[in-house]
Amino acid sequence: MSFAYLVSLLYQYADNIAFLLLAALGLMIILGVINVINLAHGELIMMGAYITTLTYHHIHLPLPLCMILSVIIVGLFGMFLERTVIRRFYNDKLGALVATWGIGLILSQGFLLLLGPSMQSVPLPEWTVSFGAYSFGGYRLLLFAIAILVTLGAWWFFYNTRLGVQTRATMQNATMTQSLGVDTGRIYLLTFAGGSALAGLTGALYAPTTTIVPLMGTTFVDVAFITVVVGGGANPIIGALTSSALLSMVSTGLSAAMGTFIGRIGLLIAALVVIRFLPQGFSGYILDMKRRRMAREAE
Amino acid sequence: MKRNRIFEILPLLNGPMELGQGRNFWILFCLFSLVLFGYALVGSVFSLSNLAIFFAYVPMGLGLGLLWGYGGVLSFGQAAFFGISGYVYGIVAGNLISTPGGTLLAAACGVVGTMTLAAAFGYFVFYGQVSGWIIPLLTLVLSLILETFMGQTAGYQWRVGSVLLGGYNGMTGIPSLNLGSLQFSGATVAYYLLVIGTMLIVYLGLRVLVNSRYGHAVAGVREDPERTRMLGYNVNLIQVQVFTLSAGLAGLSGVLYVSWGNYMNPSSMGLLAATLPVIWTAVGGRNSLIAVLISTVTLRYLADALAVRGGEYAFLILGALLLTTMLFFPTGIVVSLARRWHVWRKRDLRMPSSIPAETNQEREDS
Amino acid sequence: MSAGPESDGENLLQIEDLTKSFGGIRAVNHVNLTLSKGELRCLIGPNGAGKSTLFSLLSGLHKPEAGRIVFKGEDITFLPPFRRVRKGLCQKFQTTRIYRGLTVNQNLLIARRDHDSSENGPLSWALKTLGLDDQGDRLAGELPHSAQQWLEICMALATLPDLLLLDEPTAGMTPDETSLTAEFAINLNAQGMTIFVVEHDMAFIRQIARFVTVLHYGCIFAEGTLDQIESNQDVRCIYLGEQ
Numbered sequence: 062m063s064f065a066y067l068v069s070l071l072y073q074y075a076d077n078i079a080f081l082l083l084a085a086l087g088l089m090i091i092l093g094v095i096n097v098i099n100l101a102h103g104e105l106i107m108m109g110a111y112i113t114t115l116t117y118h119h120i121h122l123p124l125p126l127c128m129i130l131s132v133i134i135v136g137l138f139g140m141f142l143e144r145t146v147i148r149r150f151y152n153d154k155l156g157a158l159v160a161t162w163g164i165g166l167i168l169s170q171g172f173l174l175l176l177g178p179s180m181q182s183v184p185l186p187e188w189t190v191s192f193g194a195y196s197f198g199g200y201r202l203l204l205f206a207i208a209i210l211v212t213l214g215a216w217w218f219f220y221n222t223r224l225g226v227q228t229r230a231t232m233q234n235a236t237m238t239q240s241l242g243v244d245t246g247r248i249y250l251l252t253f254a255g256g257s258a259l260a261g262l263t264g265a266l267y268a269p270t271t272t273i274v275p276l277m278g279t280t281f282v283d284v285a286f287i288t289v290v291v292g293g294g295a296n297p298i299i300g301a302l303t304s305s306a307l308l309s310m311v312s313t314g315l316s317a318a319m320g321t322f323i324g325r326i327g328l329l330i331a332a333l334v335v336i337r338f339l340p341q342g343f344s345g346y347i348l349d350m351k352r353r354r355m356a357r358e359a360e
Numbered sequence: 361m362k363r364n365r366i367f368e369i370l371p372l373l374n375g376p377m378e379l380g381q382g383r384n385f386w387i388l389f390c391l392f393s394l395v396l397f398g399y400a401l402v403g404s405v406f407s408l409s410n411l412a413i414f415f416a417y418v419p420m421g422l423g424l425g426l427l428w429g430y431g432g433v434l435s436f437g438q439a440a441f442f443g444i445s446g447y448v449y450g451i452v453a454g455n456l457i458s459t460p461g462g463t464l465l466a467a468a469c470g471v472v473g474t475m476t477l478a479a480a481f482g483y484f485v486f487y488g489q490v491s492g493w494i495i496p497l498l499t500l501v502l503s504l505i506l507e508t509f510m511g512q513t514a515g516y517q518w519r520v521g522s523v524l525l526g527g528y529n530g531m532t533g534i535p536s537l538n539l540g541s542l543q544f545s546g547a548t549v550a551y552y553l554l555v556i557g558t559m560l561i562v563y564l565g566l567r568v569l570v571n572s573r574y575g576h577a578v579a580g581v582r583e584d585p586e587r588t589r590m591l592g593y594n595v596n597l598i599q600v601q602v603f604t605l606s607a608g609l610a611g612l613s614g615v616l617y618v619s620w621g622n623y624m625n626p627s628s629m630g631l632l633a634a635t636l637p638v639i640w641t642a643v644g645g646r647n648s649l650i651a652v653l654i655s656t657v658t659l660r661y662l663a664d665a666l667a668v669r670g671g672e673y674a675f676l677i678l679g680a681l682l683l684t685t686m687l688f689f690p691t692g693i694v695v696s697l698a699r700r701w702h703v704w705r706k707r708d709l710r711m712p713s714s715i716p717a718e719t720n721q722e723r724e725d726s
Numbered sequence: 727m728s729a730g731p732e733s734d735g736e737n738l739l740q741i742e743d744l745t746k747s748f749g750g751i752r753a754v755n756h757v758n759l760t761l762s763k764g765e766l767r768c769l770i771g772p773n774g775a776g777k778s779t780l781f782s783l784l785s786g787l788h789k790p791e792a793g794r795i796v797f798k799g800e801d802i803t804f805l806p807p808f809r810r811v812r813k814g815l816c817q818k819f820q821t822t823r824i825y826r827g828l829t830v831n832q833n834l835l836i837a838r839r840d841h842d843s844s845e846n847g848p849l850s851w852a853l854k855t856l857g858l859d860d861q862g863d864r865l866a867g868e869l870p871h872s873a874q875q876w877l878e879i880c881m882a883l884a885t886l887p888d889l890l891l892l893d894e895p896t897a898g899m900t901p902d903e904t905s906l907t908a909e910f911a912i913n914l915n916a917q918g919m920t921i922f923v924v925e926h927d928m929a930f931i932r933q934i935a936r937f938v939t940v941l942h943y944g945c946i947f948a949e950g951t952l953d954q955i956e957s958n959q960d961v962r963c964i965y966l967g968e969q
Contacts, residue, residue, distance in 0.1 A: 158496055162635065162679075166676070166679025170673075170679060286501050287498075322508070322512070326509075332501075337484045340491070352749070376829070573835060573838075573839070577839075579825075
């Protein structure tokens with residue numbers, strides 16, 4: 062096993078982490094704060110990809126601008142969804158799940174009817190990095206960097222901005238926060254918009270790398286759901302980081318040894334095992350450990 | 361002894377946990393059953409075959425109604441269990457093609473095999489006492505993985521015994537159920553009767569189940585799992601049992617399906633297929649077995665009708681229907697209509713106990 | 727500590743050195759307690775004394791950090807709650823958790839599990855005494871508050887318990903209803919049921935007038951007959967503050 066092979070494994074590991082983080086972060090933040098699973102998440106990602114691709118081909122804007130447009134439009138759409146549909150399901154997790162599934166169906170089928178079964182992709186920026194016998198796509202390395210930046214940005218937001226602190230407070234105790242004068246309705250609206258915008262970003266970023274079809278969201282939610290289940294809703298950032306780190310290890314290892322498909326089955330089995338013993342996911346377990354440590358120190 | 365058992369069951373049939381009780385309901389029910397059976401004498405084989413496939417999906421729908429409406433667990437896994445059963449049946453029946461009773465054994469393998477997988481899945485999920493949203497997500501992932509897996513099993517190397525898995529095009533040439541010389545293939549009166557009979561038996565059996573003590577415990581688990589635990593019930597075990605039974609019913613539908621069409625393909629287990637039972641149950645009203653039955657048959661019929669002129673709109677319409685139902689008819693369309701009927705007739709305003717007094721939206725999330 | 731005066735001498739429940747903390751607070755602090763078969767014991771103490779925590783340790787909702795619980799000679803310290811109920815230990819909770827959307831009969835059907843209703847003398851008697859035997863088809867959620875509390879007691883009785891834990895059974899009741907409940911408890915105990923009651927209402931405690939255990943900051947502060955406890959200056963202090 063040459064050093065270059067190890068580097069290529071590392072590259073795949075980073076690539077997988079980026080994919081999991083970008084696919085799941087928006088979903089986890091919405092789950093953590095609002096306690097709602099948005100099953101239309103995949104379709105929001107798809108919208109992001111479509112908007113980027115359409116604006117690139119028809120308005121001929123530079124690619125980064127197209128992506129920013131995706132983020133804004135999908136974020137605004139998320140706001141619209143929150144006001145019209147999500148708001149009615151604050152106390153009904155399963156109801157929100159089913160309703161957003163309906164929305165997802167409408168979106169994916171709608172796009173299929175309006176724009177056809179596929180669309181010409183945006184060309185992938187041609188950057189390659191060579192190492193020994195292996196050459197790596199620079200774009201995907203960029204995606205890894207963006208994924209980490211976005212996650213750290215979210216962390217910074219939650220812990221260092223007023224709105225972020227208010228959001229965390231709402232997450233822990235909405236009634237209390239509300240009685241302290243915080244407009245929790247606005248927090249929920251902005252959170253859902255933010256989570257949607259992240260989905261739009263993911264779609265936009267991955268648009269050059271994949272075929273643009275209306276059902277493309279499923280490849281993202283496939284792993285996003287597992288990441289969410291393993292990470293848990295207690296702390297979206299910690300959950301997303303720990304979950305993607307572990308799951309990518311499983312999938313990279315299994316894929317390298319036995320093929321990408323076994324990698325995916327491995328993820329599902331890993332998720333089942335994790336929730337059997339850590340039902341609240343990693344973030345729930347970490348929160349639990351923290352509390353116990355505080356308790357012991359207090360004595 | 362036997363006489364006593366039967367008299368014990370009769371009140372369970374007419375119990376409070378299901379919509380539709382009393383003389384009028386049963387008269388209507390018997391009438392419809394007679395019409396269904398009678399149609400076998402009158403209808404053309406073609407129309408019988410078309411109808412039969414609608415009814416074949418009813419056990420799968422009822423299974424989700426039991427699991428979600430009575431048990432409180434939302435699962436997107438019915439299509440996966442449907443498909444697994446169909447594929448297992450195909451494998452066993454295909455390999456035992458010259459063995460008498462081979463198809464019956466295959467049917468048993470299909471249903472039992474899918475129930476075993478469901479029990480294993482259920483063990484991990486329910487014994488961990490996870491949050492409610494985990495099961496819909498993981499069952500969705502299961503469907504996706506299965507569809508992808510079976511989709512790439514093309515080629516001769518993908519076979520079990522002498523049966524090719526078939527990849528994306530699916531497994532073909534699956535032998536229909538047969539009892540000696542009696543073939544239950546799609547275009548036979550025998551198949552139609554088999555499906556009607558199965559559907560009615562499953563419906564009546566589930567009615568008895570939900571009204572039994574066990575059925576009440578299941579409702580208790582849905583209403584307040586902690587409370588039920590503190591009354592001495594092994595709640596985790598009950599949840600696994602209901603999940604497994606529900607999967608078995610999906611498997612039953614799977615066997616009926618392959619007997620009708622003699623094929624099974626990965627798209628029957630995929631994401632869109634996984635959605636359908638959820639739509640049937642939500643639109644009809646998950647808390648009532650008869651509502652689920654009606655909506656399953658109706659929606660399957662509509663989808664079929666749409667397929668002829670505008671099939672591409674089918675899932676768009678279903679998605680819109682699902683959203684509309686969740687927003688405006690959270691207890692289901694059939695159930696809402698029944699409620700209005702009760703009010704209009706100024707009869708007993710109380711709904712059957714399977715339907716929570718308040719909708720989920722009015723209840724605090726646990 | 728010693729067993730109460732009215733007992734058969736046989737120990738139904740032994741709590742040995744039981745300890746449980748939440749955060750930095752020791753809710754139950756090395757508690758030792760014994761209940762005899764056929765006893766009717768009251769547990770009182772100021773708010774935050776750890777009474778509910780002790781009960782949750784008994785019914786299995788929480789696991790202790792130290793100590794053990796022996797019920798009918800068997801160590802049940804780490805047994806899951808549903809198994810404890812099957813062994814005959816059932817709790818009626820402070821907040822009513824009946825199945826509001828189901829009828830009274832259905833609630834009782836679930837509580838009975840496999841038991842035949844005709845075998846349960848205390849239950850039939852209780853239903854009649856508390857006026858629930860003709861309410862069978864009423865939705866549990868529509869019952870008045872006190873009736874809901876009584877239904878919950880009946881559901882606990884339906885599990886054929888050997889030890890009945892009552893956590894503040896008269897919360898939210900009028901004085902008349904409280905008196906009825908006390909009378910009920912005495913008569914139930916007279917039929918042989920061992921009962922362990924947590925209560926704040928002193929009128930209730932006085933009507934029952936049996937052996938009392940006082941809990942304070944998670945420890946057993948005092949134990950004795952009602953008269954002994956009532957005349958105990960230290961007990962007065964913990965309730966009323968230092969004088």
